[in-house]
Amino acid sequence: MRPIVGIISNSYLINDQYPAHANGAMNAEAINRVADAMPLVFPACPETSRIDELLEVFDGFLLTGGRPNVHPEEYGAAETEAHGTFDRGRDAVALPLIRACVERGQPVLGICRGFQEVAVAMGSTLHPEIRDLPGRMNHRMPPDGTLEEKFALRHEVRFTPGGPFDRLMGAQTVMTNTLHGQGIETPGPRIVIDGRAPDDTPEAIWIKDAPGFCMAVQWHPEYRAAEDPVSRPLFKAFGQACRDWRAARNPGLRVAV
Numbered sequence: 009m010r011p012i013v014g015i016i017s018n019s020y021l022i023n024d025q026y027p028a029h030a031n032g033a034m035n036a037e038a039i040n041r042v043a044d045a046m047p048l049v050f051p052a053c054p055e056t057s058r059i060d061e062l063l064e065v066f067d068g069f070l071l072t073g074g075r076p077n078v079h080p081e082e083y084g085a086a087e088t089e090a091h092g093t094f095d096r097g098r099d100a101v102a103l104p105l106i107r108a109c110v111e112r113g114q115p116v117l118g119i120c121r122g123f124q125e126v127a128v129a130m131g132s133t134l135h136p137e138i139r140d141l142p143g144r145m146n147h148r149m150p151p152d153g154t155l156e157e158k159f160a161l162r163h164e165v166r167f168t169p170g171g172p173f174d175r176l177m178g179a180q181t182v183m184t185n186t187l188h189g190q191g192i193e194t195p196g197p198r199i200v201i202d203g204r205a206p207d208d209t210p211e212a213i214w215i216k217d218a219p220g221f222c223m224a225v226q227w228h229p230e231y232r233a234a235e236d237p238v239s240r241p242l243f244k245a246f247g248q249a250c251r252d253w254r255a256a257r258n259p260g261l262r263v264a265v
């Protein structure tokens with residue numbers, strides 16, 4: 009059996025009325041087709057999704073993008089209007105889940121809001137609107153337009169020569185999309201910034217001394233993941249880490265069925 013990847017949900021109201029835990033289909037497709045694992049979306053609600061049960065059920069976790077921002081209380085800042093909207097249920101599940109995974113070496117891949125969650129869980133602070141910082145570009149998606157326009161490749165990301173992202177991609181510079189307003193302000197002590205946009209915005213991170221796979225990117229590799237030369241190696245490496253985790257914890261189940 010393939011590894012099982014837990015995809016954290018976002019909260020939506022279907023028809024402006026019916027509460028739902030959901031996530032974009034492209035995340036599940038990337039896990040299925042590129043990571044070659046079984047995707048399962050779980051509720052970002054601490055009453056429903058208990059950390060110990062999540063760790064037991066899943067072999068790895070995909071922390072996806074999401075419009076609401078991590079609450080500034082989580083990194084010791086006061087809430088202002090610039091911080092926008094929140095999803096306290098997702099904060100309450102994602103942050104302790106990331107810390108537990110980093111400690112155990114259980115695989116985590118963070119995307120956009122998920123990148124920011126990994127950063128905050130490991131002691132970073134975020135800036136609520138990075139385009140307001142001197143010399144920074146606007147990393148937000150165009151408000152109107154097709155999916156192709158929103159997820160178009162819009163800037164370079166330059167990786168540390170010889171670092172994990174450079175080795176994984178086989179390239180020191182890649183092109184990525186960009187759909188975020190916030191960004192890392194001060195990285196936590198174990199956050200290694202391994203890739204930056206031309207305006208210096210942190211775009212790719214990993215965790216120093218983590219015993220397992222924990223990588224996160226500020227862009228959205230789930231878009232056209234099977235075709236994109238930057239997305240493919242990232243999801244493949246994550247899938248392999250989840251397979252290794254599953255094999256190590258179930259040595260008797262190594263034979264594929």
Ligand SMILES: N[C@@H](CCC(=O)NCCCC(=O)O)C(=O)O
Pocket residue numbers: 018072073074075076077119120121122187188189190191
């Ligand atoms: N809110 C954060 C993270 C942005 C992010 O994850 N964007 C993708 C949104 C996809 C969706 O609409 O679900 C920020 O703005 O920095």
